[in-house]
Amino acid sequence: MTSSGDPPPTRKRVAVLGSTGSIGRNALAVAAAHPDVFEIVSLSAHRNVELLAEQAARFGVRRVAVGEATPRRPFPDGVAIGRGRLALERLASDPGVDLVVNALVGAAGLAPTMAALRAGRTLALANKESLVMAGELVGRAAEAGGASLVPIDSEHSSLFRCLRGIPRTEVAGVVLTASGGPLRDIPASEIADAGVDAVLDHPTWDMGTKVTVDSATLVNKAMEVVEARWLFGLPFERIDVVLHRESIVHSLVRLVDGSFLAHLGMPDMKVPIQYAMFYPDPPGGRFDDCPPGALGTLHFEPVDFDRYPCYGLVLDAARRGGTSPVIAATADEVAVAAFVDGRIRFGEIADVIAGTLSAVAPGDAPDVDAVLGAEEEAREAAGHVVGRLAAAPSQ
Numbered sequence: 001m002t003s004s005g006d007p008p009p010t011r012k013r014v015a016v017l018g019s020t021g022s023i024g025r026n027a028l029a030v031a032a033a034h035p036d037v038f039e040i041v042s043l044s045a046h047r048n049v050e051l052l053a054e055q056a057a058r059f060g061v062r063r064v065a066v067g068e069a070t071p072r073r074p075f076p077d078g079v080a081i082g083r084g085r086l087a088l089e090r091l092a093s094d095p096g097v098d099l100v101v102n103a104l105v106g107a108a109g110l111a112p113t114m115a116a117l118r119a120g121r122t123l124a125l126a127n128k129e130s131l132v133m134a135g136e137l138v139g140r141a142a143e144a145g146g147a148s149l150v151p152i153d154s155e156h157s158s159l160f161r162c163l164r165g166i167p168r169t170e171v172a173g174v175v176l177t178a179s180g181g182p183l184r185d186i187p188a189s190e191i192a193d194a195g196v197d198a199v200l201d202h203p204t205w206d207m208g209t210k211v212t213v214d215s216a217t218l219v220n221k222a223m224e225v226v227e228a229r230w231l232f233g234l235p236f237e238r239i240d241v242v243l244h245r246e247s248i249v250h251s252l253v254r255l256v257d258g259s260f261l262a263h264l265g266m267p268d269m270k271v272p273i274q275y276a277m278f279y280p281d282p283p284g285g286r287f288d289d290c291p292p293g294a295l296g297t298l299h300f301e302p303v304d305f306d307r308y309p310c311y312g313l314v315l316d317a318a319r320r321g322g323t324s325p326v327i328a329a330t331a332d333e334v335a336v337a338a339f340v341d342g343r344i345r346f347g348e349i350a351d352v353i354a355g356t357l358s359a360v361a362p363g364d365a366p367d368v369d370a371v372l373g374a375e376e377e378a379r380e381a382a383g384h385v386v387g388r389l390a391a392a393p394s395q
């Protein structure tokens with residue numbers, strides 16, 4: 001209580017989970033551009049503690065979460081350090097936080113998503129695994145906590161914006177655009193042996209390692225279909241994917257009269273990140289002044305799903321429901337790490353997903369514990385599949 005009649009502080013207090021990754025760094029760039037709007041109060045990183053310490057110093061942050069085995073160095077005294085899942089959940093549900101940006105990679109994002117929503121925090125969600133692994137539970141937690149969940153994924157941010165103010169009776173479905181990823185133009189016969197450098201060289205988007213590999217397998221798009229299913233309450237049959245090489249149209253809403261609504265812009269993740277961070281207020285700043293002529297020529301084509309065997313594996317698992325999508329998403333995470341480490345070939349990512357799905361019996365997913373139990377089991381099984389593939393003589 002101030003005696004001088006000062007207005008109460010109105011800045012949004014923000015926790016950025018996964019602050020050293022691509023999305024996290026962009027979220028901090030948005031906050032730095034609007035210091036009157038955002039106050040960064042906590043950060044987390046799994047491995048890159050040097051950058052995390054630098055970010056904590058730059059934003060005056062006193063609470064961080066790190067991986068289980070991280071040493072105290074390089075953090076100065078006065079910074080409280082938590083470790084592991086519990087620490088992430090604490091930051092996500094902290095009463096001193098208004099907005100949680102969940103930019104964690106993989107299954108680790110689920111527990112903090114649930115913690116933030118149950119506590120009624122606004123959640124800007126980049127971690128798609130939260131919705132893939134436990135979409136229904138996430139939706140229920142948001143409802144129970146009265147929380148807003150705003151997507152950061154560019155396609156879903158666009159749909160979120162297009163769908164605002166349109167009566168649902170006018171919406172026939174949604175269409176996600178796919179760039180086709182880094183391997184879209186190489187001959188199908190060469191895909192299985194694509195190298196790490198080629199796979200990480202995305203034609204339109206500058207993103208983190210996991211999501212870039214997932215773009216090359218189209219697992220990313222399968223996960224985005226599942227995300228859309230839960231974010232917008234649409235059955236799978238009303239969610240389509242179209243190949244759009246330029247990544248200028250971020251998504252389309254299909255209306256009942258057969259026409260479409262689209263949201264266009266340069267492929268820059270700061271746009272959806274900023275939108276989610278300002279929500280429900282209008283976004284604060286303009287990044288690129290894009291003359292309409294610079295949008296160029298736009299192409300749309302059907303996707304050749306035969307080039308992308310992982311897409312069907314992940315989407316079919318999601319359609320089966322229960323813990324099947326948990327198993328598929330976890331297997332993909334393990335497989336992508338093994339590919340980036342040079343342990344398996346690109347084409348074997350699909351083998352790891354398929355092998356894990358047949359090794360682990362799916363079950364119901366009534367709560368987060370069941371989801372995380374299935375995740376643990378799938379992680380172990382996927383590790384075995386990777387071990388077998390890595391030990392096999394290369395052809």
Ligand code: MG
Pocket residue numbers: 153154155224
């Ligand atoms: Mg996306």
